[in-house]
Amino acid sequence: MSLPMSPDEHLKQVLASFDESVNPRLVEILRSAVKHLHEFTREVKLTHKEWFAGIEYLTATGQKCDEVRQEYILLSDTLGVSMLLEMINYAASEKATEPTVFGPFHVDGSPHRKNGESIVDQTNDTGEPMVITGAVKDTNGKPIAGAELDVWQVQSNAMYDVQEGADWRNMRGIFTTDAQGKFEIKTVRPVDYTVPDDGPVGNMLRAAGRDKWRPAHVHTVVSAKGYIPVITHLFDSESPYLKNDVVFGVRESLIADMKNGKCHYDFVLDPL
């Protein structure tokens, strides 16, 4: 009588079922995912009940997604995977501006705005007016003219515009640096906010005794022809949540002084 199959032999059989001649990269990813899933299942000795709870959790996560709500991005953010993705995919040198999470609230097609223009379209915004000035430079300190800053931030009511309706647009703009590589953005001082916690991610945070706060920040993607773009934030140095950002996005180099209605920051891009 032959011996029962061991979990290692079982894993080997599953891994061998993927044919790398079909799509080598896909097979590399699937084999690795299966290997780690099997290891995880064995490591925690997953029970049937827990496995089914996991299935229900992922089902609910998908069901929570719609045109403006992306619960899977939020799950990835709060498990630290989104930040890790930025870290391993950012090809720039240490001299360039550090990246951080993209987040779920960027929208394509923000309005192009002139330097000095405000991104606050709602005149009833209660925030403290603030002007962000700075320049985009290369790693030798040379200003980059014509660099683009796609900027977005939370409204002063701690909600992103799109959370108030799919067509709602406020606090967004694309700015272009002038001949000296400088930009000027009128806005309001960003506020701390919580990630949406009325879905499966909120349930996970509560069940695990975790915080749901993001420290006040302004998002931007800085890009220029011939340079590596950076997805990043500027964080308010006075936020009480810098040490426990729910998405693990804070980097020391991205913390800026936003007191007295002013913020100054120079972004640095690496050549391609």
Ligand SMILES: [Fe+2]
């Ligand atoms: Fe944000």
